[in-house]
Amino acid sequence: MKFTCSQQTLTKALNTVSKAVTSRTTLPILKGILMKASSDGTLTLSASDLDLSIEKKMDVNVEEEGEIVVLSKLFSDIIRKLPNEDILIEEKENNTALIKTSYSEFTIVGLEADEFPNINDIEDDFATISFDTEIFKNMIRKTSFAASIDESKGIIVGVLMEIEPDGVNMVALDGFRMAVAREEMKNTENRKIVVSAKILNEVNKIISEAEDESDTKIMFSGKKAVIFAENTKIIIRLLEGEFIKYKDIIPTVNQTKVIIDRPALLESIERASLLAKEGKNNLIKLIIKNNLLTITSRSEEGNVIEELIMEKTGEDLEIGFNSKYVMDVLKAVDDEKLLMEFNTSTTPCLVKPIEGDQFEYLILPVRISSNY
Numbered sequence: 567m568k569f570t571c572s573q574q575t576l577t578k579a580l581n582t583v584s585k586a587v588t589s590r591t592t593l594p595i596l597k598g599i600l601m602k603a604s605s606d607g608t609l610t611l612s613a614s615d616l617d618l619s620i621e622k623k624m625d626v627n628v629e630e631e632g633e634i635v636v637l638s639k640l641f642s643d644i645i646r647k648l649p650n651e652d653i654l655i656e657e658k659e660n661n662t663a664l665i666k667t668s669y670s671e672f673t674i675v676g677l678e679a680d681e682f683p684n685i686n687d688i689e690d691d692f693a694t695i696s697f698d699t700e701i702f703k704n705m706i707r708k709t710s711f712a713a714s715i716d717e718s719k720g721i722i723v724g725v726l727m728e729i730e731p732d733g734v735n736m737v738a739l740d741g742f743r744m745a746v747a748r749e750e751m752k753n754t755e756n757r758k759i760v761v762s763a764k765i766l767n768e769v770n771k772i773i774s775e776a777e778d779e780s781d782t783k784i785m786f787s788g789k790k791a792v793i794f795a796e797n798t799k800i801i802i803r804l805l806e807g808e809f810i811k812y813k814d815i816i817p818t819v820n821q822t823k824v825i826i827d828r829p830a831l832l833e834s835i836e837r838a839s840l841l842a843k844e845g846k847n848n849l850i851k852l853i854i855k856n857n858l859l860t861i862t863s864r865s866e867e868g869n870v871i872e873e874l875i876m877e878k879t880g881e882d883l884e885i886g887f888n889s890k891y892v893m894d895v896l897k898a899v900d901d902e903k904l905l906m907e908f909n910t911s912t913t914p915c916l917v918k919p920i921e922g923d924q925f926e927y928l929i930l931p932v933r934i935s936s937n938y
Contacts, residue, residue, distance in 0.1 A: 567601070567602075567630055567631065567632025567655075567657035568603070568628070568630040568632075568654070568656040568657070569603045569609060569626045569627060569629060569630075569654075569656075570626065570627045570629075570653065570655075571609065571624070571626035571627065571652065571653060571655075572650075572651075572652060573645065573648050573649065573650050573652070574650055575624060576624070576653065577642075577645055577646050579611055579622045579624050580599070580611065580641070580645060580646075581642075582622050582772055582798060583599055583611045583612065583620050583621075583622050583638075584599065584613060584638050584642055585620060585771070586613040586618045586619055586620040586768075587613045587615065587639075588615035589639075591615065595635060595677055595681045595682055595683070596614065596616070596683075597637055597639070598613075598635040598636055598637050598638055598677050598682070599612065599613045599635065599636055599638045599641065600613070600634075600679055600682045601633060601655070602632075603626065603628045603630070603632055603633070604628065604631055606628075607626060607627065608624070608626070609623070609624050609625075609626040609628070610622070611623075611624070612682070612685060614682075614683055614685050614801075616683065617765065617803045618765045618768065618800070618801070618802055618803075619685035619800070619801040619802075620772070620798065620799070620800050621685065621686075621799040621800075621801070622797060623797040624797065630656075632657050633657075633679040634661060634663055634676045634677075634679055635676055635677040635678065635679055635682055636663055636674060636676045637675075637677075640674060641665075644665055644672055645665070648665075648670060649667060649668075649670075651668060653665060654667070657676075658673065661675065661676040661677060661678060662675055662676060663676050691787050692787045692790075692792070693754075693755045693757065693785070693786060693787070694783060694784065694785045694786075695729060695734075695751075695783075695784055695786075696781040696782070696783050696784075697734075697781060697783075698781055698782075699776075699779065699780070699781060699782045701749055702773070702782050703770055703773060703774060705734070705736045705747040705749060706725070706766050706767065706769070706770045707770065707898060708736070708745060708747040708925055709736045709738040709746070709747050710725055710738055710763040710770075711745070711898065712739055712740060712743050712745035713738040713739070713763035714739075714740035715740075715764075716740075719740070719741075720807060721760055721806075721807040721808070721809055721810075722738075722739055722741070722809075722810065723762060723763060723764070724738075724760040724761055724762050724805040724809075725737065725762075725763050725766050726738070726758060726760050727758070727759050727761060728758050729755045729757045730753065730756055731752070731753055731754070731756055732750060733753075734748070734749050734751055734753070735747070735748050737812050739810065739812065739815075739928075741930075742891060742929075742930050743894070743927065743928060743930065744812060744815060744927065744928040745895070745898070745925070746812065746816075746925060747925050748925065749924070757786065759786050759791060760804060760807070760809055761804060761805065762802070762805060765802055769800055769802070772795060773793075773795040776795045776796040776798065777796065778795070778796040782795055788804070789803065789804055789806075790803060790804060791804055815928060816926060816928065817907070817913065817914065817916055819909070820880075820907035820908060820909050820916060821881045821883075821908065821909050822854060822878065822879075822880035822882075822883050822907070822908040823879045823880055823905060823906070823907050824854060824859065824877065824878050824905070824906045824907075825878075825903055825904070825905055825906075825920065826859065826874060826876045826877075826904060826906060827874070827903055828896055828901055828902060828903060829902070831874060831896060831904075832893060832896040832897065834861050834872035834874055835861060835889055835893055835896070836893060837870065837872060838861045838862070838870050839863070839890070839893065841863045841867060841868055841869065841870050842863040842865070842889045843889075847888050847932050848888045848889045849863065849886055849887075849888065849889070849932055849934070850862065850863045850886065850892070851884060851885070851886045851934055852883075852884070852885050852887065853884050854878060854883045854884070854885075854908070855882045856878070857875060857876055857877065858873055858874070858875065858876070859873070859874045859876045860872070860873050861873075883908050883910075883911060884934070885911045885915070885931050885934075886911075886932040886933065887929060887931055888932055891929050891930075892929060895927045895929065898925075898927075899919075899925060901920070904918070904919065904920070905918045905919065905920050906918075911931060912931060912933065913931070914929060914930050915929045915931065916928055917929065
């Protein structure tokens, strides 16, 4: 194998592919990146931790085809530190690789390419849908933060993707809050898949860095999903198991409804949370009375009161929340005004758009003591 390429182009490609490299493995080959140079002038970089695999193609000047696995961290660090000029990379004897520029020369030890896992097995029952890339990115942003980060929680570390004939829904929950995002689109498929939220966030970063503005194509089966973005292929192992029946959790009747300005509410809660962090559970209290929403928080360091005008129908209410969970929701959407629905001080709050059903958020309250 022997090729030359631009330092900047190779650095950018390595940044993408290295997202699939894991340091938490006993298999040395999974700490590496497979480089394969083809006679058609294509260099293919591949990395995998078996749950997430990324393959990136780039145009280079190939003198000799071949392949080798190089240790990701060392190789990436070297390429990143080299000057912005063409780099010669050549496979030498005993699985070593030569990296050469005008004034620098490295020889590093590689690994056998044959040991690298085959990440391109495509099952027969793959189905395909195409997403508008901006819509896909927004749906991830609106939901993935609500998935559990506790690996022992099983399938709720993932985001449910419901592909239906007339739309797509994404759902995430962690036992304290739930996020649902919906988009209308025509599909020929009717399936449910669950993707790790952590991996989905990496996918979001990769497609955000792509310069190609075309749709994002997703192929999926019972065990894998393959996402295509520009010259990058992302292969994801799907989570197995039955996702929680989230529709049964969403309340259908609420006694108190509030329409409120989202940016103003976010700013008020951010200020109140400065003291909430010093207390227990990041606790803030909302007092809904007449057309005034009062937000309070107290700790040993002091207390705070914030007031906002709102539109209210229904009963007055006092309810406590973990401020972080409310702020996460308010940051995830762009609407200027939101509808918040409440039932009692111990039942979840439902956050929705004023019109339509593009998103729904459920936030569990925190019990507040009578002397708070």
